Amino acid sequence: MAPQTRKAAIVGGNRIPFARSNSAYAQASNQDMLTATLDGLVARFGLQGQQVGEVVAGAVLKHARDFNLTREAVLGSRLSAATPAYDVQQACGTGLEAAVLVANKIALGQIESGIAGGVDTTSDAPLAIHDEMRRVLIALSSARTLRQRLEALAGVRPGMFVPEAPRNAEPRTGLAMGDHQAITAREWGISREAQDELTVRSHHNLAAAYERGFFDDLVTPYLGLTRDENLRPDTSVEKLAKLEPVFGTGDPDATMTAGNSTPLSDGASAVLLASDAWAAERGLPVLAHLVDAQTAAVDHVHGGEGLLMAPAYAVPVLLARNGLTLQDFDFYEVHEAFASTVLATLKAWEDPAFCKERLGLDAPLGAIDRSRLNVNGSSLAAGHPFAATGGRIVASLAKQLHEAGPGRRGLISICAAGGQGVVAILES
């Protein structure tokens, strides 16, 4: 029997304020932050001791000891210990992909409720021992005789004592994500001014959202932080113009600065999803439904496509499947990995050649109403703890749609390392 599908409801969300790297959360581990975030969600919706269908979350930078990160966070939380959990990882798409996975199980009737989340720390990052040292130690542990042990130890060189820190670089290209994006920005002719303007809008929108209490039921303070640490309500195009480029610096016309790029940050987010019936039984609200989602990937290594351009490919597929145009949305949430990522993606959708040759479309998707874009700020202002961004966006957009009234539609577009993109449609 083919199972009946239904659309999963987004009941609400919780996150901790995002901190800048090596700052407020310098001592907090991924598990600490995820547990605190789950507990905040539990408090918001009265889930103490309750068993939800599944908790799905992940971290991009993960210690070996955190192999079962999400389950361990559940065990440390106020949720029932009988709540199953598993980890996922799709780089910056982790949080949204986790929500899609939970929503799909709800849609299939396999679970009635679930929590999707993500967490990342760049402060308590996993340092690995030098790879050659690691091999020496493995050889040492399997050595049986003194002679074998001495032979193993003979391989040790002073340089091996230096640990390896995770780098924000693509393994196959060796380029930092920002350097990749600098290439894309140059190819699409994204100006420094346009990037700085988008950045200022992100800060101002986020600040305004805090001022009007929009985040009062989306954020729970943590370790003394009550708002996103990166937020600069008083920033301006003039202030941003003073910053030196930090990516693509081989190019004399480099445009990407520490201002119009997201900083390394720490934080966690979680979203509560459920069937309509589960929410109704508990008297919980339904902010929006997760209508559909799509992933895509591009060959950023040898294929000549920009690392962060995959959402540009995913969205038209999603639109076609749902019989929608790019203009059929009340709100757009395009993750601001870099200001130029957003601008290049929008420009690509407006570009006839790109849409025809790369996307195989007869006509470009066209422009969007920029006043509907990232209306409550996005990653440039809030920060971007990789796996936590999806949960931040899903909960914020769902609330925004709910406030706007029934039948409103929102589009989420998140680019991810490895040339990937995750996009989704929410509807109130």
Added chain:
Amino acid sequence: MARTVLQTAPSMPALFARAAVTARGRGGDLPDTRLARTGVRVEAAALAAYDRVCGFSLADPLPPTYPHVLAFPLQLALMSDRSFPLALPGLVHVRNRIDLLRPVRADEALDLEVWAERLARHPRGATVDLCASVSAGGAEVWRSRSTYLARGAKAPEGAPESDLSLPVGELPRPVATWRVPDSAGRRYARVSGDVNPIHLSGLTAKAFGFKRAIAHGMWVEARALGALTGRLPDAMAVDVVFRKPLLLPSTVTLATAPVVGGGWDLAVRNLQSGAEHLLGTVRPL
């Protein structure tokens, strides 16, 4: 033609040492000698170490450059022998061609044969080709031709002109950046056995007239092919020329471009100066 079959791979440090002390007073024609080994088995741990250093993934089919590692000790034995007309110290690898006739599996018993040929004239000296052929089950599966330049050496009268030209298409787009550390030469030496002092340290390289240690050409080639893992034809001709030595440490870029009809053009260049270290083509066979 004399064909000598060796029972084991010769010790390369010893060969390098012998070549060094017998460097003077060489000359004349190439020896009409072939060295061979039969039933050679790939050692799994050695292959894994090689894969790690060159960026290949450990798999049953051998990396296209791996048979070179098996054949190189024989080539070195040939070159270090007194009968070889050019002095090994100071020889520079300037071109490498590999024909992979079919994928070679790591568990196949391989027969190797190496020889030298084509002593040629070069504006800065003389070049010689060291050839290798690898067979499995009686059929050739892999062959290579490595061209070495002996600066200041003289090719015999009537020798042909050395051909180091390789037409490569436009390669404007770097696809990867490698930070090549100071230890790159030592690391490749450990997995390939090529302990030529010019690769091992700045000090030993200076002794042979280089400012700093230089990366093995075969490592640069292997790393470039490694970056294309999964996108290479099963049977192919790889042709690379080594231009400016890659001084250690350096940051370099790899540029690739697919070509019509299959295969790739590729270049490894210095990130700062843009100087070309390697140009190459990969074509299906």
Added chain:
Amino acid sequence: MGDWYRDLANSGVGSTLVGQLGLPRPAVLRRYEPGAPLLTGPAVVGTAGAGRLRETLTRVLEDAGVTVLPGVDDDGGRLAAVLLDATGGTGPADLAAAYEFLAPAVRRLGPSGRVLVLADPPSDADSPAQAAARQALEGLVRSVAKELRNGGTANLLVVPADAGASVPGPVRFFLSGRSAYVDGQVVRLTAADVPAGEDAERPLAGKVAVVTGAARGIGASIARVVARDGAHVVAVDVPAAGDKLAEVANEIGGTAFQLDVTAPDAAQRLVAHLRERRHAGVGPGVDVVVHNAGITRDKLLVNMDAARWNSVMAVNLQAQLDLTQALLDADGVLRPGARVVCVSSQSGIAGNRGQTNYAASKAGVIGMVRAWAPAFAERGATINAVAPGFIVTEMTAKMPFGTREIGSRINSLQQGGLPVDVAETIAWLSRPSAAGVNGQVVRVCGQSFLGA
């Protein structure tokens, strides 16, 4: 935050020392624990007048399993409570009966004993003589309260002729350990429909209670006690205190609602939240609202800046007015039998140096409660104020030693109260059986000497 002096005075050596020095000896108060009996010993009920409530009192005691002695005999043991029904008197001559009953009974009162007097309202008296007699009882009770030692309290319930049905709930409260720090108080009852049958342990089961300022201190204690009594608590506090709020909500199985009560749309958002959620599995809305959120911004009047004045007024008074009005206006949100309890303060009654803003706001709360009471009564609801005295909290722990010690001793119980004492009083006023308590100000101050 223990009471070092009380602990010393009740220790072996300390007790002797305190006795020899003639120092006060603060008692360890009997406080309610779940499952505790109403009283720990027998009670006696007397009359000074017609005694129309005597039967009610006896029934309340017997229903709670308390032994009611027929009279005060000379060789009996300690009494846990002395109840005097002084209703139905005609003039000062009847007061003699009160004196004659109370004197031997109070002498026999055990630790944390209770004296509870029920009287007619002076305002309803037929004659000046009758009014005088009724008012006289207030002076009597307040003085007894000051004479009692060992944690004993004395309180007066004023019961109009038609309010007999309102008596049981308040009587149970004043006898129980829940009223440990409520002393010397006069509470006037009104006629009300008091629902029959109340679960003694979980009187608020199935109720939804909003508690503002619930992240810490007295507010967290209120949330805990109201939840212990069975309510689903919607714990409210400013977003910046959200982490502590979540801890409280998780501890008591409630929900956290981050809201700045002074935000322009705070009332609207609270109403929307209460409409949207179906807490405690019952229909949307709220049964109990505790306006506890409050701040202090102390400064002498002459040095007071506008920001201090305005912020205190906004949180302590205006927000209570706005939220209450919005709940009254929103159809179906304030459910039948609703209870609103507003936290006032001793400062609002007695005034306090450096607290013109705070005292004004807290006095304002009293005015608000009294003014709103008739409208609430019409809806079958109540609104009352609780005015804490010196309550030992994180805040008082930061006061200078001298100020803190004096503040905590200048009351009949010779000690500071605990947040739970305030919470218990609020939980009592939130009960269905407190239907007959409306527009009252109950001080939780151990009969403080200030503003008495």
